[in-house]
Amino acid sequence: MLTIEQFIGRLESDFGRDTLKDVRPDDGLYDDLGLDSFDAFRLILFVEALASADFPPDVVPPMYRVADAYDYYRALTIDNVTSRSS
Amino acid sequence: MVSLDYDRLVEEAQRREGAELQRSTTFTDGMRLLSEDVNRPGLLTDAGERLLQVELLRVLTQRIRFECFAADYVPSNVSRRVTLIAGVPRAKSTWLHNMLADIDSHDWISYWRALEPFPLTSDGETERTGRAERQLEFMRLLSPSLLRLHPMRVDRPEECISLMQLCGASYRWTISLPVPGYADWLQRTATLTSVYREYDLLLRMLFPTSTRLLLKAPCHSLHIDEFLRVFPSTEILWLTRPQREVDESFRRLVRASRQVFCERIDDSDWADRWDEISPPAHSAIVPMAEVTRLVESLADKTGRKRSLPDHSAWLQPTPAELRSA
Numbered sequence: 001m002l003t004i005e006q007f008i009g010r011l012e013s014d015f016g017r018d019t020l021k022d023v024r025p026d027d028g029l030y031d032d033l034g035l036d037s038f039d040a041f042r043l044i045l046f047v048e049a050l051a052s053a054d055f056p057p058d059v060v061p062p063m064y065r066v067a068d069a070y071d072y073y074r075a076l077t078i079d080n081v082t083s084r085s086s
Numbered sequence: 087m088v089s090l091d092y093d094r095l096v097e098e099a100q101r102r103e104g105a106e107l108q109r110s111t112t113f114t115d116g117m118r119l120l121s122e123d124v125n126r127p128g129l130l131t132d133a134g135e136r137l138l139q140v141e142l143l144r145v146l147t148q149r150i151r152f153e154c155f156a157a158d159y160v161p162s163n164v165s166r167r168v169t170l171i172a173g174v175p176r177a178k179s180t181w182l183h184n185m186l187a188d189i190d191s192h193d194w195i196s197y198w199r200a201l202e203p204f205p206l207t208s209d210g211e212t213e214r215t216g217r218a219e220r221q222l223e224f225m226r227l228l229s230p231s232l233l234r235l236h237p238m239r240v241d242r243p244e245e246c247i248s249l250m251q252l253c254g255a256s257y258r259w260t261i262s263l264p265v266p267g268y269a270d271w272l273q274r275t276a277t278l279t280s281v282y283r284e285y286d287l288l289l290r291m292l293f294p295t296s297t298r299l300l301l302k303a304p305c306h307s308l309h310i311d312e313f314l315r316v317f318p319s320t321e322i323l324w325l326t327r328p329q330r331e332v333d334e335s336f337r338r339l340v341r342a343s344r345q346v347f348c349e350r351i352d353d354s355d356w357a358d359r360w361d362e363i364s365p366p367a368h369s370a371i372v373p374m375a376e377v378t379r380l381v382e383s384l385a386d387k388t389g390r391k392r393s394l395p396d397h398s399a400w401l402q403p404t405p406a407e408l409r410s411a
Binding site for chain 2 (some may be wrong): 037038041042044045048049052053055056058059
């Protein structure tokens with residue numbers, strides 16, 4: 001599982017938005033990072049791919065800050081580990 | 087990449103429902119073919135894969151519930167008359183559907199209930215409506231022209247192709263996706279006759295005491311004989327429009343639908359598909375330009391002489407749409 005610093009590193013390098021620099025956990029996705037609704041959807045997919053989620057939930061928890069996106073990543077990763085070991 | 091493997095999807099659906107899907111049915115035949123078709127490399131966008139997985143799991147879990155409910159279900163013998171809006175697509179059929187739903191005493195199925203009819207009670211209605219709303223929001227995000235071409239709202243009448251996904255055979259898949267193996271299977275007569283019998287059962291579950299049902303799907307026109315075998319007491323409103331206009335408009339709709347899921351947009355599999363249909367005897371032929379006049383005359387016949395409802399209202403943006411705009 002990535003630490004939040006590693007997660008932010010991947011966001012900055014791989015999400016595909018040049019404006020994502022010096023991102024902090026408390027940055028607002030919309031207010032500070034300037035994501036629009038389409039970017040928000042892409043972010044969901046990005047987090048799910050990072051977590052290698054085969055069956056992500058139908059309803060994604062609300063994400064307003066970078067830390068929320070990281071929490072979703074952690075939840076998916078823990079789910080993956082749990083389902084593989086059961 | 088999320089999983090679209092049929093066996094894994096079934097396993098996940100069974101895990102969520104705590105019950106097993108019946109094997110070797112028309113439903114499983116169709117769904118397996120569909121899954122094979124959509125797993126072609128380069129077909130879907132990442133977003134398309136994600137949305138399609140949600141759709142497939144929705145259909146599979148609802149199917150499991152349908153099968154569980156059907157195991158002990160005894161259909162009523164209520165005599166039922168069906169009004170079917172068919173004929174060519176892109177001829178104001180959706181508008182007519184909505185207008186008739188409001189002015190006449192038919193039962194009809196809403197969009198959210200067509201997607202998740204089970205449980206048959208109102209349990210979880212808010213959540214089910216919310217999921218349908220979210221689905222439309224994502225479709226709007228990925229293909230902004232789609233809902234302008236074909237308005238859909240969670241609380242308004244929905245055409246049969248959505249509910250028929252639970253029977254495994256639905257043109258909703260072939261409109262939204264280029265799925266040649268599935269499309270070939272769908273066109274076989276034997277497939278549709280058994281599917282319509284299941285569809286009849288589903289409708290009886292949803293409307294056990296209904297004596298008048300309002301259904302709509304131009305796609306029934308492609309199999310109207312099979313439809314009438316199962317629904318013999320059907321009054322058909324057969325919409326018409328010049329063929330060239332139908333073809334252009336429908337293919338525009340196909341392109342907009344496929345933009346939700348696909349990397350490359352190709353509508354050629356739908357070229358000239360509507361040329362061969364013809365209305366059964368005793369159908370009411372309704373040219374597109376006559377839709378308004380027909381509704382007015384129906385209002386007169388039912389004795390409900392009032393002005394037509396303002397259907398611009400249901401085309402207005404919902405609060406969710408305004409938030410996302």
